Each structure stands twice: as structure tokens, then as C-alpha cells.
Amino acid sequence: MRCQKIEKWISDSFDRELPERISKKLERHLQKCSSCRSYRERLEKIHAAAKNLDYGEVSPDYWEVFPSKIQARISSLEPKERKSRIILLGWRWAWVGAALILAIFIGLSILYFQAEPDQEAYVFSLEDSLEQIYGEIGDNPELAELFNLVILDSIAESLGDSERDCVPDSSDLSLFLEGLTEEELILLDSEIKKEIKS
Amino acid sequence: MEDLSDDFLVKETKQGNTEAFAELVRRYQRKIYNTVLYFTGNHHDADDLAQETFMKAFKFLKEFKQKSNFYTWIYRISVNLSLNFLKKKKKEKGRVDFVEDYSYSGKAESSASSPEHYSLKKELEKKLKEAIDSLPLAYKASFILVFFQGMTHDQAARVLQCSESTVSWRMHKARKILQTKLRPYT
Numbered sequence: 001m002r003c004q005k006i007e008k009w010i011s012d013s014f015d016r017e018l019p020e021r022i023s024k025k026l027e028r029h030l031q032k033c034s035s036c037r038s039y040r041e042r043l044e045k046i047h048a049a050a051k052n053l054d055y056g057e058v059s060p061d062y063w064e065v066f067p068s069k070i071q072a073r074i075s076s077l078e079p080k081e082r083k084s085r086i087i088l089l090g091w092r093w094a095w096v097g098a099a100l101i102l103a104i105f106i107g108l109s110i111l112y113f114q115a116e117p118d119q120e121a122y123v124f125s126l127e128d129s130l131e132q133i134y135g136e137i138g139d140n141p142e143l144a145e146l147f148n149l150v151i152l153d154s155i156a157e158s159l160g161d162s163e164r165d166c167v168p169d170s171s172d173l174s175l176f177l178e179g180l181t182e183e184e185l186i187l188l189d190s191e192i193k194k195e196i197k198s
Numbered sequence: 199m200e201d202l203s204d205d206f207l208v209k210e211t212k213q214g215n216t217e218a219f220a221e222l223v224r225r226y227q228r229k230i231y232n233t234v235l236y237f238t239g240n241h242h243d244a245d246d247l248a249q250e251t252f253m254k255a256f257k258f259l260k261e262f263k264q265k266s267n268f269y270t271w272i273y274r275i276s277v278n279l280s281l282n283f284l285k286k287k288k289k290e291k292g293r294v295d296f297v298e299d300y301s302y303s304g305k306a307e308s309s310a311s312s313p314e315h316y317s318l319k320k321e322l323e324k325k326l327k328e329a330i331d332s333l334p335l336a337y338k339a340s341f342i343l344v345f346f347q348g349m350t351h352d353q354a355a356r357v358l359q360c361s362e363s364t365v366s367w368r369m370h371k372a373r374k375i376l377q378t379k380l381r382p383y384t
Contacts, residue, residue: 007370007374008366008367008370011366011369011370011373012366012369012370014373015344015345015350015351015366015369016350017350017351017366039377042377042380042381042384043373043376043377045384046326046373046376046377046380046384047345049319049322049323049326050326050330050345050346052323053323053326053327055235055236055239055241056241058231058241063227063228066223066227066231066248066249067220067223067224067227068220069249070219070220070223070249070252070253070256071216071220073249073253074216074219074253074256075216077253077257
């Protein structure tokens with residue numbers, strides 16, 4: 001266990017990173033420990049062999065040419081960078097154009113879909129009974145709200161000022177419609193027809 | 199140009215003086231080349247990586263805040279590129295084996311006193327290269343910088359962005375691995 005610490009000291013001593021105080025301790029240990037001495041000797045042989053490792057020489061011309069190779073790559077890089085900036089700029093305009101087209105498309109879609117439910121609501125009222133209309137509206141709260149508002153406006157418009165206060169809020173409309181008589185429903189239908197014509 | 203400091207040359211390069219960068223290349227080309235050569239083990243890849251190191255340095259010089267010196271910074275680039283290169287090679291091959299690419303010098307031949315001695319030395323060299331090559335990358339990087347490039351633990355720690363004690367520990371472990379693998383030859 002203690003020799004493991006010594007092996008670490010041996011490694012540090014090869015790198016000249018061992019403080020002098022510990023270096024003296026190491027030497028004292030090595031004098032009496034043959035195992036650590038042989039560990040150091042083996043490492044010395046490895047170091048000597050590693051220092052002699054040769055990876056082949058590079059010709060002196062290589063070092064002369066190397067900076068100019070880098071220079072050439074740098075100068076070939078600059079126009080490319082400029083070119084890429086131009087391309088990027090071109091693409092930026094393309095993106096602006098695409099965004100504009102998309103915005104126009106979304107705008108038109110909103111206008112179309114906003115107009116569409118109104119027409120559908122009127123068509124339902126003309127062709128089918130109130131039950132059918134409610135069936136078509138289903139769980140769509142926006143459609144139901146819109147339909148209710150149209151009906152309330154029509155009713156309010158046909159009534160006198162004093163009677164307008166009797167028209168319920170749109171939230172009470174389902175109850176209100178259920179309580180309508182047949183004459184009132186005919187009146188309602190005719191009012192809706194008028195709305196469509198206008 | 200030769201008398202100018204690295205800091206000055208870096209500032210000049212940032213302002214568009216490519217000749218200043220050429221001087222930095224001249225100053226560090228050998229050190230960088232030799233470092234990447236120890237990683238790759240062959241001149242073809244070492245040439246590519248050395249060039250790549252300087253190109254990357256040039257491209258990112260504007261982002262270099264000069265908190266460390268240029269020497270540390272460019273070494274860091276070269277080590278990172280080398281490590282990435284080795285990782286990629288390992289993925290491609292399953293195991294990196296550059297031993298065949300190593301060129302052997304005449305040093306061993308000239309110092310050999312007998313055919314047996316020459317043969318043993320050559321065998322040790324071969325096994326040593328294999329052993330260094332098989333070191334875990336973190337140990338290998340520390341070993342190359344400290345042993346082959348003569349850096350202190352502090353300098354290597356700055357390049358590798360770790361603590362001095364980590365470098366010290368990695369060196370110890372690298373030596374342990376080498377001596378275990380080379381035991382029959384030492």
C-alpha cells in the first residue's frame with residue numbers, strides 16, 4: 001500500500017514535480033526497497049526507449065512551405081466567406097418574402113373562416129329546424145355564441161324599445177329558445193332570412 | 199516580426215494583418231506538428247491536423263480573449279482536434295492501430311551493438327508504440343504533453359483544462375500501464 005504512494009512519487013520525480021522534501025524521503029525509501037528501485041529502473045528503460053522513438057523526419061522544405069500553405073488556405077477562405085455572406089443575405093430576403101406570403105395567406109384564411117361560420121349558421125336556420133341547427137353547432141362554443149348573437153340582434157331589432165329589455169343574454173338563449181311558441185319561431189326564421197338578404 | 203510578442207501578433211491578426219499570423223505559424227508549426235504526430239503516429243494525418251489547428255486558430259482568433267497565452271490556446275486546439283480525430287478513427291475501425299504507420303529511424307540501428315540487441319530494441323520500440331497507442335486518451339494526452347513536449351504539469355493542465363493533480367495522477371497511471379505492458383521487455 002505504501003509503495004503505491006512511492007510509485008506516484010517516482011512518477012512525479014521523473015517530471016521534476018516532486019518537492020525537495022519529499023524527494024529526499026523517496027530516496028531514503030528507495031535505498032531500502034528493492035521493489036520500488038526496480039520499478040524506477042524499469043521506467044527509466046521505458047523513458048530511454050520512448051525518447052529514442054522516431055516518427056520519421058520531416059524535410060526542412062516542409063517547414064518553409066507550411067506557413068505559405070496556411071496563408072493560401074486563409075486567402076482562399078476569405079472570398080468564400082464573403083460569398084457565403086451574400087448567399088446568406090439572399091436567403092434572408094427569401095425568408096422575408098416567404099414570411100410575407102405566409103402572413104398574407106394567414107390573413108386571408110382568417111377572413112375566410114370568420115365569414116364562413118356566419119353563412120353556415122344562416123344556411124342551417126333556413127334549411128333545418130332549430131334542433132338540427134343545434135345538432136350542427138354541436139359542441140363548438142364559438143359557433144353557438146355567434147349564432148346566438150345573430151338571433152338576439154334580429155329579435156331585438158324587430159322589437160320596440162320598451163320590449164328590448166326582455167331579450168335575454170346570450171347565455172340564457174337555449175332556455176329562451178326552448179320556450180318560444182310556433183309563431184315566435186316563424187318570426188325568428190323570417191328575421192334570419194332578412195339578415196341573410198342584407 | 200521575430201522580436202514581436204505573441205500577444206502583439208494576435209492583436210495584429212485580429213486587425214486583419216495575415217502576415218502577423220504567418221509569424222505565429224512559423225513560431226509554433228514544429229511544436230504543433232510534433233504534438234499531433236505523437237497522437238496520430240503518421241505524417242499524413244499529422245500534416246492535416248497541424249493545418250487544421252492553424253486554420254481553426256485563425257477562424258476563432260476573434261473569440262480568443264487572451265486570458266491564457268496563445269501558446270496554451272493553440273496547443274489546446276491541436277489536442278482537441280487530435281482527440282476528436284482518434285475518437286473518430288476508433289469508431290471507424292473499432293480499434294485504432296497506427297503502429298503500422300510508424301516509421302522507424304536509423305537511431306536504433308546505429309546504437310545497436312549486436313543483431314540480438316538490435317532485435318530486442320526494435321521489439322521494445324514496437325511494443326512501446328503499441329502500449330502508448332493503447333493508453334486511454336486522457337492519459338495519452340497528458341503523456342504526450344508532459345513526456346514528449348516537456349511541459350510542466352501546470353502547463354499541461356492549462357492545455358487540457360484540468361487540475362495539476364489530475365495531470366500528475368494521469369502521468370502516474372500512464373507509466374503504470376506502460377511498465378505493466380512492457381514488463382517482458384524491460
